[in-house]
Amino acid sequence: MDTPAFEGWTCPVPLQHYPTIVLGHGAGGKMMNDLIRHLFAEEFHSPLLGQLADAAAIQVGGQRLAITTDSFVVSPLFFPGGDIGELAVNGTINDLAAAGARPIYLTSGFILEEGLPMETLARITRSMARACDRAGVQIAAGDTKVVNKGHGDGIYINTSGIGVIPEKVHIAPDKARPGDLVIISGSMGDHGIAVMSVREGLKFRTEIKSDTAPLARMVQAMIDAGAEIHCLRDATRGGLAAVLNELSMASQVGIEFEETSVPVRPDVFAACEMLGLDPLFIANEGKMVAIVAPEHAETALAAMRSDPFGREAVAIGRVVTDHPGMVVATTSIGGTRVVDLPAGELLPRIC
Numbered sequence: 001m002d003t004p005a006f007e008g009w010t011c012p013v014p015l016q017h018y019p020t021i022v023l024g025h026g027a028g029g030k031m032m033n034d035l036i037r038h039l040f041a042e043e044f045h046s047p048l049l050g051q052l053a054d055a056a057a058i059q060v061g062g063q064r065l066a067i068t069t070d071s072f073v074v075s076p077l078f079f080p081g082g083d084i085g086e087l088a089v090n091g092t093i094n095d096l097a098a099a100g101a102r103p104i105y106l107t108s109g110f111i112l113e114e115g116l117p118m119e120t121l122a123r124i125t126r127s128m129a130r131a132c133d134r135a136g137v138q139i140a141a142g143d144t145k146v147v148n149k150g151h152g153d154g155i156y157i158n159t160s161g162i163g164v165i166p167e168k169v170h171i172a173p174d175k176a177r178p179g180d181l182v183i184i185s186g187s188m189g190d191h192g193i194a195v196m197s198v199r200e201g202l203k204f205r206t207e208i209k210s211d212t213a214p215l216a217r218m219v220q221a222m223i224d225a226g227a228e229i230h231c232l233r234d235a236t237r238g239g240l241a242a243v244l245n246e247l248s249m250a251s252q253v254g255i256e257f258e259e260t261s262v263p264v265r266p267d268v269f270a271a272c273e274m275l276g277l278d279p280l281f282i283a284n285e286g287k288m289v290a291i292v293a294p295e296h297a298e299t300a301l302a303a304m305r306s307d308p309f310g311r312e313a314v315a316i317g318r319v320v321t322d323h324p325g326m327v328v329a330t331t332s333i334g335g336t337r338v339v340d341l342p343a344g345e346l347l348p349r350i351c
Helices: 030-044 084-097 118-135 190-199 216-224 239-251 266-275 294-305
Strands: 056-060 063-072 102-113 138-147 155-164 181-184 229-234 254-258 288-292 314-320 327-330 336-338
Touching: 063 084, 084 102, 084 118, 084 155, 084 216, 084 229, 102 118, 102 216, 118 138, 118 155, 181 294, 190 266, 216 229, 216 288, 216 294, 229 239, 239 254, 239 288, 239 327, 288 294, 294 314
Parallel strands: 102 138, 254 327
Antiparallel strands: 056 063, 063 155, 102 155, 181 288, 181 314, 229 288, 254 314, 327 336
C-alpha cells in the first residue's frame, strides 16, 4: 500500500473536537482562533478573510476602503464608563482604525428581546448617537429583529463599518519585521475588570471604569506625523497577549517585551491579583497596539501621547527573528516566560 501524502492537508473543523459551541469559541483565544482558521476560513475560501485582520482592505475603483463587522453581546448592558451602545460604535471604529482607515459610515443591526423596556433601548440608542457624533461618523443603514422573551439577553447589537484608507498607508497583521518596536497606547485590563465588577457584584476601594473610546483620531495623528506603522490592532478579547500572538503568527516573527513596562492601573492590578487573573489576558476597549519601524518609534509615541486616549503610550518590546510565532515576556525578577494565547474563556461577555 502506498504511503499517503499528508502535505497540504487541512482540517475543515476546529482542531479541538467539540461537538457543540462553547463560550471559549468567542473569547479571542486558541479556541476562537481554531474556529476561524479551520472552519470559517476553510469554508468561505476568501483570501481577505484569511488575512485575519480587524478590517479587510478592499479596492473599489481607484479608492482603497476598509470594511469590518462586529457583534456586541455584553452583559450587563450598562457598566462603569460605558454601555453596549457606545461600545458597539467605538469597537467598530477601532477595527477600521487598525487598518489605518478614516471611518465614515456604520450600519447597525439590533436583536431585541421581547420585554426589553423601551427606555432602555432609547438610552442605548442615544448613547450610540453621541458616540457617532464624537467620532464624526454616521449610521447609514440598519435592521431590527425581535426574538421571543427568554431567547435573547435584552439586546444584541451588530455594527459594520466602512472607512477610507490613505493612499500610502499599508498596515496589516503580516507586516511586522525584526527590529520593529511594540507600542501600546495605555493601561491594560480596564474594560474587562470594570464589566466583571458589576456582573459579579464586586466592590473595590475605587470604581474601575471601562476604557471604551474611539481611537481613529489617534491613529490618524500617527499617520499624519509620518510614522512608519507596520501593524495595528486594538487589544479587545484576549487582551494584549492575544494581540501579540496573532501578530507574531501572522508575520512569522518572534516578539519579546518587558512585563514591567506594561502599564496596569493599581486598582486593576489589585483586582486581578484577588481574582487570580493576568492583566495581559484581560480585554480592553480603548487601547491600540502598534508595531512600528524602530526609527519612527519616537514619532509614533509623540503622536499617540498628543491624543487624550494615548497619553500613557509606551514602548514595551520589540520584534525579533528568534522563536517565530512565539511571544516571550521578561518578568520582574529577570526571568522569561512564554505568553501564549489564552486557551478558553476568562471573562464571559465582555463585548
